[in-house]
Amino acid sequence: MAVDDAFDLNSPAEVAKALDDTGYLPDDGIATAAFLAMRMRRPLLCEGEPGTGKTALAQALATALGVDLIRLQCHEGIDAAQALYDWDFPRQLLHLRTLEAAAGGELDAESAESSLYTRRFLLARPLLRALQESPCVLLVDEIDRADDEFEAFLLEVLSEYAVTIPEFGVVSAAQPPIVVLTSNRTREVHDALKRRCLYHWLEHPDLEREVAILRRRLPGLDERLAEQVAATVQRMRQMDLLKPPGVAEALDWAQALQALGQDELDTETAATTLGAVLKYREDAERVRAAGVLTAER
Known part of the structure; x- marks a missing residue:
């Protein structure tokens, strides 16, 4: 699908179909939010528990539209330089020495300096790449892990889809990228950015949709096994766990069982493969003690 056509999709249903074709099964809310983000050229902030498909949505959009996915992974202490650009100092130094050698020591300082700050020596980080390479999908992952200063900087970039590099000039996107921001809500994102x-808030899928996701992502997965895995994972999510399993963990568990040749989730195999779905010892012990693995299926 061409990107120009993508911006002219006529309804959320068409967006849902495009996402479905990539293997991502959206509900009506996700499809509508993605449609509006593309039609209105507005960033889409997706919040929800880990494993609800926030990052996968951006990946699916890029695949559906046939454009690159550019990912900015946020973390504590990230700053504008890490997200935007840097200069390739080793290459600049080598270039300067080459100029000096060629000039026989008669180097014009002004012209030498201007030659150092060109696109040739500019190292584009994710935000600058998105502006230069758009149309694309820009994924700003886990914005809640960044600090207030970076959030304010990001807001400025997303307001104009342009940045000024002092030594280089203004870089602006010919076409605004499709921007998806994700947050696990470890802290509140500021109102200005919102x-x-x-x-859009993403929930874990209901049982029917989770079964469909498992069978879509794992061709050949037995329907009975998919139903058992999904039902058991959904019961786990209702418990007070340190890290409730997301769809990714459900997929890992089903794939592990599939690799073992299982067509049914029995108690013994469930217990021995629990590390595919639960990542904390305390959670595994809590699930075993609650009898979730031996519950009637």
């Missing part, structure tokens, strides 16, 4: 974005 106002710039469209917002």
Whole structure:
């Protein structure tokens, strides 16, 4: 699908079909939010528990539209330089020495300096790449892990889809990228950024949709096994666990059982493969003690 056509999709149903063709099964809310983000050229802020498909949505959009996915992974202490650009100092130094050698020591300082700050020596980080390479999908992953200063900087970039590099000039996107921001809500994202974005909260899928996701992502998975895995994972999510399993963990568990040749989730195999779905010893002990693995299926 061409990107120009993608912006002219006529309904959320067409977006849902495009995402479905990539293997991502959206509900009506996700399809509508993605459609509006593309039609209105607004960033889409997706919040929800880990494993609800926030990052996968951006990946599916890029695949559906046939454009690159550019990912900015946020973390504590990330700053503008890490997200935007840097200069390739070793290559600049080598270039300067080459100029000096060629000039026989008669180097013009002004012209030498201007030659150092060109696109040739500019190291584009994810935000600058998105502006230069758009149309693309820009994924700003886990924005809640960044600090207030970086959030304010990001808001400025997303407001204009342009940045000024002092030594180089203004870089602006010919076409605004499709921007998906994700947050696990470890802290509240500021109102100013939320106002710039469209917002969607992603829930874990219901049983029927999770079964469909498992069978779509794992061709050949027995329907009975998919139903048992999904039902058991959904019961785990209702418990007070340190890290409730997401769809990714459900897929890992089903794949592990499939690799063992299982067509049914029996108690013994469930117990021995629990590390595929639960990542904390305390959670595994809590699930075993609650009898979740021996519950009637």
